[in-house]
Amino acid sequence: MRSIVLTKGVPDFSEGAVSFDEDGHLERGKTPTVMNPNDEVALQAALQTTVRHGGHVSGMSMGPPGYGEVLQEAMASVYTDDSYLLSDRELAASDTWATAITLSAGLETYQEEVADIDLVFAGFKTADGETGQTGPQTCWAMEWPIVTHVIALDIDPDERTLRAKRLVEGDIDEVETVEAPLPCFVVTDPEFEPTYRTASHRLTHKRLRAETEERAANHDAHLTTWDHADLNLDPDYIGLDGSPTIVSSVDPIPKAPSEREATMIDPDEDDMGDVLEEMHPFAAGAGD
Amino acid sequence: MxxxxxxxxxxxxxxxxxxxxxxxxxxxxxxxxxxxxxxxxxxxxxxxxxxxxxxxxxxxxxxxxxxxxxxxxxERPVTDYYIHNVAGNSVKTYDLTDLHEHDTDWCDSVxxxxxxxxxxxxxxxxxxxxxxxxxxxxxxxxxxxxxxxxxxxxxxxxxxxxxxxxxxxxxxxxxxxxxxxxxDWAEPEEWFQGVKAVVDMAPDAIDDRFDIGPEEGAAHLFSGDLFEDVRGGGFLYTNADSLSIGTVFHLDSLVEQSAEPHELLDALLTHPLLAGWFKNEYHEREYAAKLVPDSKKVAxxxxxxxxxxxxxxxxxxxxxxxxxxxxxxxxxxxxxxxxxxxxxxxxxxxxxxxxxxxxxxxxxxxxxxxxRPRRYDLARTVGERDTVTNAVERVLASPIGSLAVGNPIADRLLQRAYNSPFLVSMLPDTKTGYISLPTLIAEEHGKTIHWESDIEPPTLEERIGDLTYDTDVGNPHIELRDESAAASGAAVTACPVSARDFGGGCYRSEAVTTNGTEETLVSLDTQPCVECGTCAIVADTEWEHPRGGKGVEYREG
The missing domain is CATH 3.50.50.60 (FAD/NAD(P)-binding domain)
Known part of the structure; x- marks a missing residue:
């Protein structure tokens, strides 16, 4: 199986890493870029496929040259055999549409230059844009079938089909089983969990994990960068010029109202008595 | 196939x-x-x-x-080996290096x-x-x-x-x-239970306080009246930058005496003899427990x-x-x-x-x-008969016994006897070898330690709190088959992470009144379990290990 996993770099929104200015706008420069958390699930699905059926996984991303680190993270934290970065000044400020056009060009180029693709994996939504559109738009451009919200995956390499369980959210969660021909586009649900129920699969998984970690330490040797010329893209249809989306405004994240007041007290001093006195009515249930 | x-x-x-x-x-x-x-x-x-x-x-x-x-x-090779016979604050130390080196190519703490x-x-x-x-x-x-x-x-x-x-x-x-x-998990007589604390100590402090070089290590054993009447002993081994200090007891003796393993460990940790090594600094990295089969009986x-x-x-x-x-x-x-x-x-x-x-x-x-030494099989038939034990105990307790153990020749002979692999392998599992004789030796030959220990070991609650667990919520690996005190009550004290009047352990006993009659029932919460297996022997349980990766995770071990 030849798999591509599409990944994206997003601001690290974790506590302590993310930085906002006084107006509540994200400070990109001060906030480190990390791999989109949902993409890990897509990588796990690709790794599971490789463990079970063998093959090759390539990580692919679009972004500035620094995004090589995101692809490196994908290689180190889960698994890829090599990395492809679609990077060019002309690609800057792409919306989901222009990104989809670029990614589909990346996939086409990959098929021409490297190998035929069986599966493309993408994570469910990115942590920054949260549109959930890029995956389906890329797939539409490829004219391949797409299966979204995948929580479990089985491939039949002989029949060249996949069978997937989809989590369909409604009033109650339903699980739907679908079949699709390869090549196919798979969007994993955050609920996806890889399963390895045989010793040989677990041994293979352990071996592949060790290999990919070693490879990631020397990531540049496994990284290919393609610009718009390599991708055979017209600058008028990519980047900001190729993006029909108009962002009307960005609302800063409102600060949480602070109504608490902290006073330091010495537990050994009389202060403690004052606290007890103040708390007393609440303890008795008489507070308002 | x-x-x-x-x-x-x-x-x-x-x-x-x-x-x-x-x-x-x-x-x-x-x-x-x-x-x-x-x-x-x-x-x-x-x-x-x-x-x-x-x-x-x-x-x-x-x-x-x-x-x-x-x-x-x-961690370190063991180059010095001692046993301390303890009676109160009186301690008599024998060099056990000969016994330790018998048939030993090397021996390292780990x-x-x-x-x-x-x-x-x-x-x-x-x-x-x-x-x-x-x-x-x-x-x-x-x-x-x-x-x-x-x-x-x-x-x-x-x-x-x-x-x-x-x-x-x-x-x-x-x-x-x-x-x-x-x-099987049938008889407490066939098992020992050990508990251990791994305690921080800087490498140069270890070298200095145990009088050893950086590539050397010390082992110290402790017996006597430290542990009341529970048959067993204590140990202290030097690691690279920590000490392993523990106690090992016959499980049947722990059950008989309703002893709390963590309290027996504390009795060792707080003995003045150890205060000289701690210098009032005590930081426990990890509390651990293990069941030990007695190969003489079960191999x-x-x-x-x-x-x-x-x-x-x-x-x-x-x-x-x-x-x-x-x-x-x-x-x-x-x-x-x-x-x-x-x-x-x-x-x-x-x-x-x-x-x-x-x-x-x-x-x-x-x-x-x-x-399974043959001579043990021969000796145990004599050694474990109560009448013989009682007779020996009476002699040791008498003025004649004190005189015999107490004279200077006996002191030398005793050190040699302790170092004889032949003799120690015949030591019967009675209180004589573990308690009476060492106590007497300490009383007759020992030096009195005149300082006190200020060490306060962590409580059982703190020890459990410091351990790492990945609890398999909703899927307990031990089930209590019989919750009566008669069948399973022994686990409340013998379990190394349970204790009387402690609500945070695995086993608790509760007085329950039904139809006017009060009875004591045992309840079980496997969350603090350290998977030692003690309760499988002393209580009526359905005992399995937790699923892969679940349960306690030792950092030191």
């Missing part, structure tokens, strides 16, 4: 020293070997007092099987997380080359049978696996040995059934040579011999050929004779 199951030539269950030795040796023989370890890393489920021996007479030692073992995986995880890496390298490898977080829960014959193993996490050889190195609570009907003479062989604790191969306990070295020998036995008999149609050959190798190498 059916096509439904994966097959490996050998499956080794457990990656402690016994499993590691078996797997490494199997790999040396070119046998395709799969090792299944239930912890998140080898060593995360393992505890030992802390000394690993390499005997001159042993066919295999850890450094034979694993190049660089001592440099990479052990911490099991570091040691076993190092072994795991080496074993994985070796076994990967055979088409196998080590898998962690996999709990083997039983034996796979075909028409009643053992053909493989079943697991919580994986499909059943068939194998031509199954090595049960799954420890003192071996579920495979029990499934095969080879071992299985024919530890196999069909393709299954038992090695190490799973086969009861833990030798108490007087005050010196040797387990890991025998597990290593047994594991390697089991592997050799399989290599010799490989291809034989008889599935039990390897097990039979393994038994012969245990005998021929002298291993079984160490584990």
């Amino acid at each position: 059916t096509d439904d199951h994966e097959h490996y030539e050998a499956v080794v269950v457990g990656c402690g020293p016994g499993g590691a030795a078996a797997a490494a040796r199997l790999a040396d023989h070119g046998v395709e070997t799969l090792v299944l370890e239930r912890g998140p890393e080898a060593g995360s489920k393992n505890v030992s007092g802390g000394l690993v021996y390499a005997e001159e007479s042993a066919p295999y030692t850890l450094d034979d099987l694993f190049d660089g073992f001592r440099e990479a995986a052990t 911490l099991r997380r570091d040691m076993d995880s190092w072994l795991e890496t080496r074993v994985h390298e070796k076994t990967s080359a055979t088409g196998g490898g080590v898998l962690t977080n996999v709990r083997v829960n039983g034996l796979l049978r075909d028409h009643g014959e053992i053909v493989g193993v079943t697991c919580d996490e994986l499909e059943p696996i068939e194998a031509d050889l199954i090595v049960a190195a799954d420890g003192v609570n071996s579920e495979l040995a029990r499934d095969a009907g080879l071992m 299985h003479r024919r530890p196999y059934r069909d393709r299954l062989v038992l090695v190490g604790d799973a086969a009861g191969q833990m030798q108490a040579q007087g005050p010196i306990i040797k387990g890991m070295n025998h597990a290593v020998t047994a594991g390697a011999l089991a592997a050799d036995a399989f290599a010799i008999t490989r291809g034989t149609a008889d599935p039990a050929a390897a097990g039979r050959r393994y038994t012969t190798l245990l005998e021929d190498s002298g291993t079984m004779a160490k584990l």
Whole structure:
């Protein structure tokens, strides 16, 4: 199986890493870029496929040259055999549409230059844009079938089909089983969990994990960068010029109202008595 | 063989020293070997007092099987060995170095997380080359049978696996040995229980306070009236930058005396003798507990059934040579011999050929004779008869006894007697050897310590709080079958993470009034469980290990 996993770099929104200015706008420069958390699930699905059926996984991303680190993270934290970065000044400020056009060009180029693709994996939504559109738009451009919200995956390499369980959210969660021909586009649900129920699969998984970690330490040797010329893209249809989306405004994240007041007290001093006195009515249930 | 199951030539269950030795040796023989370890890393489920021996007479030692073992995986070589006879604040110390060095090529202190995880890496390298490898977080829960014959193993996490050889190195609570009907959890008399604290101490402080060099180590044993009337003793071993301090008691004695293991450990930790080493600094890194089989009574003479062989604790191969306990070295020998036995008999149609050959190798190498010394079988018939014990006890308690033990010649003779491997192996399991004699020695020959200890060990609640757990919520691995105090009440005190009047432990006793009559019932919460297996023996339980990766995770071990 030849798999591509599409990944994206997003601001690290974790506590302590993310930085906002006084107006509540994200400070990109001060906030480190990390791999989109949902993409890990897509990588796990690709790794599971490789463990079970063998093959090759390539990580692919679009972004500035620094995004090589995101692809490196994908290689180190889960698994890829090599990395492809679609990077060019002309690609800057792409919306989901222009990104989809670029990614589909990346996939086409990959098929021409490297190998035929069986599966493309993408994570469910990115942590920054949260549109959930890029995956389906890329797939539409490829004219391949797409299966979204995948929580479990089985491939039949002989029949060249996949069978997937989809989590369909409604009033109650339903699980739907679908079949699709390869090549196919798979969007994993955050609920996806890889399963390895045989010793040989677990041994293979352990071996592949060790290999990919070693490879990631020397990531540049496994990284290919393609610009718009390599991708055979017209600058008028990519980047900001190729993006029909108009962002009307960005609302800063409102600060949480602070109504608490902290006073330091010495537990050994009389202060403690004052606290007890103040708390007393609440303890008795008489507070308002 | 059916096509439904994966097959490996050998499956080794457990990656402690016994499993590691078996797997490494199997790999040396070119046998395709799969090792299944239930912890998140080898060593995360393992505890030992802390000394690993390499005997001159042993066919295999850890450094034979694993190049660089001592440099990479052990703490300090033991160069000084003492036993302290304690009576109150009076202490008489004997140098036990002669006994310690008897048949000893080397002996190092170890911490099991570091040691076993190092072994795991080496074993994985070796076994990967055979088409196998080590898998962690996999709990083997039983034996796979075909028409009643053992053909493989079943697991919580994986499909059943068939194998031509199954090595049960799954420890003192071996579920495979029990499934095969080879071992049981019946009698407290057959077991010891140990608890241990790993305590911080800077390397130069260790060198200074124990009067040793940086490449040297000390072992100290403690016996006498420290532990009231509970039969057992204490130990202290120096690691690279910590001390392993613990106590080991006969389980039946713990139960009889309703003693709290953690309090007995505290009695040692707070003794003035140790205050001289602590210098009022005490930081406990980890509290741990382990059940220890008494090989004299339980080492299985024919530890196999069909393709299954038992090695190490799973086969009861833990030798108490007087005050010196040797387990890991025998597990290593047994594991390697089991592997050799399989290599010799490989291809034989008889599935039990390897097990039979393994038994012969245990005998021929002298291993079984160490584990089950014949002279002990002779001595125990005398030593454990109460009338004899009582008579000896009375003599020791009398002025004549004090005079006999107390004269200067006796002092020299006693030190020699303690250093005789022959004599110590005959010590009966009575209070005479553990308590009366050491107490008397200390009273008659001891020096009095005039300072007090200011050490305050953590409470049991704090100790449990400091341990790391990955609790399998909603899936307790132990079920209490009988909650009456008569059937299971002993666990409230004997369990090392439970105590009377402590609500945060595994076992609690509660007074319940039904229809006007009050009775005491026992309840169980497995969350703080350290998986030692004590309650499986002293209470009426359905006892299993937690699923792979779940439960307690030792950092030191």
